[in-house]
Amino acid sequence: MTRAWSILPDEWKPILKDRGLRPFRADQILQALYRDYISGWDAATTLPKDLRETLKAEFPLTPYKQLDVSESADGTRKLLIGFDDGNAVETVLIPASGRFTQCISTQVGCAMGCAFCASGAHGIVRSLTADEIVAEYMAGRAFGEITNIVVMGMGEPFANYDATMRALKLINAGRGPNLGARHITISTCGVVPGFARLAAEGIQFELSVSLHAPNNELRSRLMPINRRWPLDELLAACADYTHATKRIITFEYTVIGGVNDSRACAEELARQVRRVPMAKVNLIPLSPVSHRPDFKTPDEQTLLMFLDVLMKHGVQTMLRRSRGKDADAACGQLRLRHMS
Ligand code: SAH
Secondary structure (H helix, E strand, C coil), rough: CCCCCCHHHHHHHHHHCCCCCCCCCHHHHHHHHCCCCCCHHHHHCCCHHHHHHHHHHHHCCCCCCEEEEEECCCCEEEEEEEEECCCCCCCCCCCCEEEEECCCCCEEEEECCCCCCCCCCCCCECCCCHHHHHHHHHHHHHHCCCEEECCCCCHHHHHHHHHHHHHHHHHHHHCCCCCHHEEEEEEECCCHHHHHHHHHHHHCCCEEEECCCCCCHHHHCCCCCHHCCCHHHHHHHHHHHHHHHCCCCEEEEEEEECCCCCCCHHHHHHHHHHCCCCCCEEHHHHHHHCCCCCCEEECCCHHHHHHHHHHHHCCCECCCCCCCCCHHHCCCCHHHHHHH
């Protein structure tokens, strides 16, 4: 048994052949899956009934349930997607000026334990399989055509590399959903071996790196991963990635009031970021999380000062505004609410 949404379009023909099925059915199967977006094989009426029965048994669609939808005033929707073992992840849909961006999860919980992040507050339960990640996309596209994907939900994509990459390749595939690679952004907290692997794929996915601190002392306090792969190694991996792929890297910097928001931090960040060619910075004001009431959103003046320092150093910087706060869509809180 292999789940249909884990099979890349080009793999269908050989797989059908292996099972003694007619390879020419692959095209009809792909049309049913990714043009008609069937929600079950019974709906694939272009296929003969006996084949539909075989597909149901041997290549089932991933069973998932939409357990909850919450909509925020800005139009952001957060879905809670449950799988057959009772675990659930969240995916967020963000409409914005001609775009419809989906934020997807790669793991149930997270092992990385970043201090400010709700997704890791209870550790990791398990990684998602490729077809479960695709199922999130399927649940999302029921609300409208997805134009962009950001892998910024729960979990660390480079800690679930194979499944994440398979799901993204499927969503990117021309005979699959055909979402352009440049419209898909992978975000990592800095699992260094993932950089060379991604570069070797030769696919033009966008890469974001969660930095959040400009030196090892502070970064190791906020992000335990920094003890395994400290800044020097991380930034070297980023520079190698940029050289190998000629692609830019975007550094994410969550600004936490009184923690990493000083002028000195901004100066130091500018120096670090300039070690990586063509790097950009996204500043994101912290979304408060209930398990760390001591972490506050910085005030507006501080954010503008921080932005100004980076710009004066010639670092291309964007100040991002958090979306979907009233739907708890910023950082793993919907699932937390369900757990408690
Ligand atoms: N594990 C990946 C992707 C998931 S998190 C990564 O670390 O990049 C997506 C982004 O949201 C990361 O930059 C993460 O640090 C940030 N984030 C987590 N909690 C946050 C919070 N409370 N406020 C603002 N950003 C947060």
